[in-house]
Amino acid sequence: MMNRWHAVKRLLPILAGLALLLSACGRADLSTLQPQGPIAEKQYDLMKLSIGMMTVVVVIVFVILGYVLVRFRKRPGQTDIPKQVEGSHKLEIIWTVIPIILLVILVIPTVKYVFEFAEDYSKDKNAVQVKVTSHQYWWEFEYPQYGVKTGQELVIPTSKKISLQLNTADVLHSFWVPSLFGKIDTNPEGTTNKAYFEAPKAGVYFGKCAELCGPSHALMDFKVKAVDDAKFDEWVKEMKAPAVLPEDPALAATFEQKCLSCHAVGDKGGTLGPNLTGIGNKQAIASVLLGTDGTVEENLKTWISDPVKVKPGSKMPKVPLTAEELDGISKYLANYKLNYDNSGN
Amino acid sequence: MAHSVKRYHGLMDWLTTVDHKKIGILYLLAGGLFFLIGGIEAILIRIQLMQPKLDFVSAETFNELITMHGTTMIFLAVMPIIFALMNAIIPLQIGARDVAFPFLNALGFWTFFFGGVLLNLSWVIGGAPDAGWTSYMPLASNTYSNTHGVDFYSIGLQIAGIGTLLGGINFLVTIINMRAPGMSFMRMPMFTWAVFITSALILFAFPAITVGLVLLTFDRLFGANFFEVANGGNAVLWEHIFWIFGHPEVYILIVPAFGIISEVISTFSRKRLFGYSSMVFATILIGFLGFMVWAHHMFTAGLGPVANALFSIATMLIAVPTGIKIFNWLFTLWGGQLTFNTSSLFAIGFIPTFVMGGVTGVMLASAPADFQYHDSYFVVAHFHYVIVGGLVLGLFSGLHYWWPKMFGRLLNETLGRLTFWTFFIGFHLTFFVQHFLGLMGMPRRVFTYLPNQGFDTLNLISSIGAFLMGVGTIIFLLNITITARKPKDAANDPWGDGRTLEWTIPSPAPEHNFTQIPLVRGLDAYWKEKVAGNKEMPASEPIGPIHMPSASIIPFLMSVGLFIAGFGFMFAKDEFASSFVGMLFNNYIVAIIGLLITFGGMFCRSVFDDHGWHIEPEDLEDKGVKA
Numbered sequence: 001m002m003n004r005w006h007a008v009k010r011l012l013p014i015l016a017g018l019a020l021l022l023s024a025c026g027r028a029d030l031s032t033l034q035p036q037g038p039i040a041e042k043q044y045d046l047m048k049l050s051i052g053m054m055t056v057v058v059v060i061v062f063v064i065l066g067y068v069l070v071r072f073r074k075r076p077g078q079t080d081i082p083k084q085v086e087g088s089h090k091l092e093i094i095w096t097v098i099p100i101i102l103l104v105i106l107v108i109p110t111v112k113y114v115f116e117f118a119e120d121y122s123k124d125k126n127a128v129q130v131k132v133t134s135h136q137y138w139w140e141f142e143y144p145q146y147g148v149k150t151g152q153e154l155v156i157p158t159s160k161k162i163s164l165q166l167n168t169a170d171v172l173h174s175f176w177v178p179s180l181f182g183k184i185d186t187n188p189e190g191t192t193n194k195a196y197f198e199a200p201k202a203g204v205y206f207g208k209c210a211e212l213c214g215p216s217h218a219l220m221d222f223k224v225k226a227v228d229d230a231k232f233d234e235w236v237k238e239m240k241a242p243a244v245l246p247e248d249p250a251l252a253a254t255f256e257q258k259c260l261s262c263h264a265v266g267d268k269g270g271t272l273g274p275n276l277t278g279i280g281n282k283q284a285i286a287s288v289l290l291g292t293d294g295t296v297e298e299n300l301k302t303w304i305s306d307p308v309k310v311k312p313g314s315k316m317p318k319v320p321l322t323a324e325e326l327d328g329i330s331k332y333l334a335n336y337k338l339n340y341d342n343s344g345n
Numbered sequence: 346m347a348h349s350v351k352r353y354h355g356l357m358d359w360l361t362t363v364d365h366k367k368i369g370i371l372y373l374l375a376g377g378l379f380f381l382i383g384g385i386e387a388i389l390i391r392i393q394l395m396q397p398k399l400d401f402v403s404a405e406t407f408n409e410l411i412t413m414h415g416t417t418m419i420f421l422a423v424m425p426i427i428f429a430l431m432n433a434i435i436p437l438q439i440g441a442r443d444v445a446f447p448f449l450n451a452l453g454f455w456t457f458f459f460g461g462v463l464l465n466l467s468w469v470i471g472g473a474p475d476a477g478w479t480s481y482m483p484l485a486s487n488t489y490s491n492t493h494g495v496d497f498y499s500i501g502l503q504i505a506g507i508g509t510l511l512g513g514i515n516f517l518v519t520i521i522n523m524r525a526p527g528m529s530f531m532r533m534p535m536f537t538w539a540v541f542i543t544s545a546l547i548l549f550a551f552p553a554i555t556v557g558l559v560l561l562t563f564d565r566l567f568g569a570n571f572f573e574v575a576n577g578g579n580a581v582l583w584e585h586i587f588w589i590f591g592h593p594e595v596y597i598l599i600v601p602a603f604g605i606i607s608e609v610i611s612t613f614s615r616k617r618l619f620g621y622s623s624m625v626f627a628t629i630l631i632g633f634l635g636f637m638v639w640a641h642h643m644f645t646a647g648l649g650p651v652a653n654a655l656f657s658i659a660t661m662l663i664a665v666p667t668g669i670k671i672f673n674w675l676f677t678l679w680g681g682q683l684t685f686n687t688s689s690l691f692a693i694g695f696i697p698t699f700v701m702g703g704v705t706g707v708m709l710a711s712a713p714a715d716f717q718y719h720d721s722y723f724v725v726a727h728f729h730y731v732i733v734g735g736l737v738l739g740l741f742s743g744l745h746y747w748w749p750k751m752f753g754r755l756l757n758e759t760l761g762r763l764t765f766w767t768f769f770i771g772f773h774l775t776f777f778v779q780h781f782l783g784l785m786g787m788p789r790r791v792f793t794y795l796p797n798q799g800f801d802t803l804n805l806i807s808s809i810g811a812f813l814m815g816v817g818t819i820i821f822l823l824n825i826t827i828t829a830r831k832p833k834d835a836a837n838d839p840w841g842d843g844r845t846l847e848w849t850i851p852s853p854a855p856e857h858n859f860t861q862i863p864l865v866r867g868l869d870a871y872w873k874e875k876v877a878g879n880k881e882m883p884a885s886e887p888i889g890p891i892h893m894p895s896a897s898i899i900p901f902l903m904s905v906g907l908f909i910a911g912f913g914f915m916f917a918k919d920e921f922a923s924s925f926v927g928m929l930f931n932n933y934i935v936a937i938i939g940l941l942i943t944f945g946g947m948f949c950r951s952v953f954d955d956h957g958w959h960i961e962p963e964d965l966e967d968k969g970v971k972a
Contacts, residue, residue: 182716
């Protein structure tokens with residue numbers, strides 16, 4: 001018994017060090033180990049608890065194993081037969097009961113959080129309702145309370161709960177925002193999933209698709225952008241503002257004919273593809289072309305000229321555009337910016 | 346009495362054999378071949394992920410690689426290698442002359458083999474499956490996976506699955522009915538217990554996947570709508586069916602490894618297994634609980650809090666019997682005289698590695714935290730710790746341990762240790778860092794990742810580890826090749842400390858295994874006799890003629906029939922350049938020919954009696970199985 005207590009005392013600094021090590025892992029806007037919202041924080045607490053307990057178990061096993069390997073190896077000239085021990089009820093009860101106690105410690109918060117995370121805010125008027133629809137390979141976010149639909153960037157206010165109802169338009173996907181909330185699958189219509197989360201700190205957080213959904217599964221990133229309430233209201237207003245089409249009427253006609261059949265800007269256009277309003281502000285074009293790859297305009301050009309090259313299996317066809325039309329549309333979209341967040345991102 | 350027997354030679358001998366020892370070798374060869382294929386797929390995956398945004402393979406190919414890596418490794422590599430050891434050892438360990446149904450045994454091998462070949466032919470005909478080894482709908486439906494890939498998956502696995510189910514039933518019957526006199530259930534060696542429990546799990550789990558694959562096949566080939574949401578089906582239903590099979594499958598894999606580790610640790614520490622009866626009980630409990638936890642693979646599917654809470658608790662419970670086993674192994678070592686060799690090194694390496702896989706399992710069992718771990722690299726790390734760090738290390742240990750019994754030769758010790766260290770270090774290098782990748786936000790099954798997410802270094806380390814594992818495997822193959830050129834000089838009990846019946850007979854075992862069926866007087870029957878000063882087991886019968894089953898080509902032909910029928914159904918709706926070939930396929934003629942061969946074989950087997958043959962006492966100078 002003394003030995004065990006000593007081992008535990010020696011373990012405490014290891015555990016503290018472990019927690020430090022864990023929190024140094026990864027980006028704050030992406031890692032589950034640097035939670036930025038209450039749900040992710042509770043999940044992180046649960047992780048720390050279980051990792052801590054499990055580290056103790058692992059260390060105990062390692063210590064015993066290390067000891068027996070050194071102490072009970074066969075020595076040269078040893079010919080006696082070791083005592084054939086049948087077992088020990090006392091020991092066996094110990095290593096049955098102690099794990100059960102450890103599990104009870106883990107089960108209590110587990111069950112508590114299972115029910116807490118499953119609370120339904122879909123009827124809550126104070127929560128921002130968002131209908132999430134996943135597509136191969138992009139995310140659609142509809143805000144029924146505000147009559148706004150957007151794609152790839154979930155803009156939310158920092159002060160409210162966000163209540164999600166999730167479905168897929170095609171195959172299974174999984175909505176994962178590691179630093180805020182964990183994940184939930186998007187199933188076909190009829191098996192709608194609900195979830196909620198909060199992002200009290202303003203900022204932009206990484207979102208990922210976590211269910212194999214086809215060739216571009218890896219490229220189905222999205223962003224969650226948390227802004228203060230004033231900015232959020234402003235964003236809603238700007239999203240609902242009438243569409244601003246290209247100034248050149250010929251280009252505007254091409255744009256309406258070739259792009260708006262699937263995409264929307266402002267109050268115009270279709271819903272097959274993501275809404276393009278404010279695309280000039282976005283960090284990533286097609287979720288994978290970033291500032292490091294080129295300017296927004298260059299990225300748009302890369303994307304539009306050959307979508308499948310950027311995202312294998314993408315449903316967006318190679319739209320027949322002349323070089324001038326491609327330039328014009330890319331430039332126009334790159335400059336289609338919203339002003340709700342003048343600090344930029 | 347059928348006295349004379351037709352003896353086949355060369356290739357025909359192997360195609361017609363019903364001898365469990367030869368079938369064991371066939372399983373090992375075929376399983377080893379598929380293990381290499383799966384390993385090459387793994388290396389290609391790790392090359393692609395070595396650096397961000399690499400373009401080594403395309404996104405489509407990558408999805409084929411991960412699907413085939415998982416499917417091949419689980420169904421066609423590790424399970425057959427488990428079956429190899431089951432076949433090679435179980436009858437010897439229980440003092441039997443063969444399995445209960447030798448013909449069925451051969452049929453099981455050949456259906457597995459042709460199912461596996463069919464599945465792997467997808468690489469060259471029509472595209473490999475690309476919907477993951479879990480083949481979730483709707484991604485696996487015709488709409489989203491329009492090559493024949495998933496057809497190869499569903500039909501190939503169906504045919505291979507027949508073999509597994511037959512094998513499971515066969516070993517259940519064998520272990521229940523054919524133990525030597527005196528071997529009560531509680532005197533069975535731990536490996537026999539493990540195989541018994543695994544066979545029971547197969548019996549209950551495989552029908553689930555059989556039904557699931559039938560539904561999937563019907564959806565894809567005949568437009569049934571079991572999983573088509575638009576027509577009233579349900580996509581989540583597939584997840585349930587798959588995991589009701591899939592979770593017990595994990596225990597089907599790991600339980601035999603528990604058995605192997607128990608044997609090896611007990612033998613090389615020269616001590617009886619600590620807490621034998623609690624080991625038996627714990628293994629049964631693990632198998633039983635294994636059927637109650639499938640939905641922990643679906644915590645994020647939206648089953649609701651009650652289901653998530655219950656499945657969390659049920660899953661955590663498995664930690665208790667598993668912990669019992671771990672500590673029993675540790676206390677078997679305690680007070681023993683441990684010899685270090687390749688086999689015991691792998692067994693010792695198994696313990697900490699498997700514990701690490703086990704504790705991450707408990708972490709995953711906590712549903713709210715699993716919302717973060719699920720489908721991330723954390724899960725990839727976890728199940729590789731269990732399956733590679735647990736099962737594969739166990740298989741290496743068992744192969745080095747029983748190699749002399751299977752082939753009459755001891756594997757080279759230096760190369761063996763080299764295999765262990767490269768494989769073991771490579772393994773931890775590959776998978777330990779993947780825990781952190783998952784926690785840092787890297788989803789699994791991604792064909793690439795963008796830079797600046799903090800994933801780069803750890804992925805590079807992981808890939809380097811994978812190469813090291815590859816090196817370890819190559820050294821093992823080298824060891825086999827070198828050993829095969831050595832004379833067959835292994836003693837009956839080459840380790841000197843054998844405890845169970847297989848070590849009482851020559852290495853390799855003669856065709857009839859036991860000239861006289863031994864009498865078992867306790868647990869660790871052979872050890873007991875040795876301690877009592879006896880050189881041999883007491884016999885339970887006088888020397889007499891030994892009945893043997895006849896070799897038969899029918900199992901091979903029946904499996905070829907299923908193989909042909911599989912192609913027939915799969916390509917029935919395709920267009921062919923040659924109108925004659927088209928006519929054959931489109932009218933299901935190919936499929937019908939295949940089925941006729943299979944059912945014809947079944948008919949012949951049922952109608953024409955074959956009473957086998959006898960080895961007369963004067964012919965008992967057998968030279969054993971050839972390898």
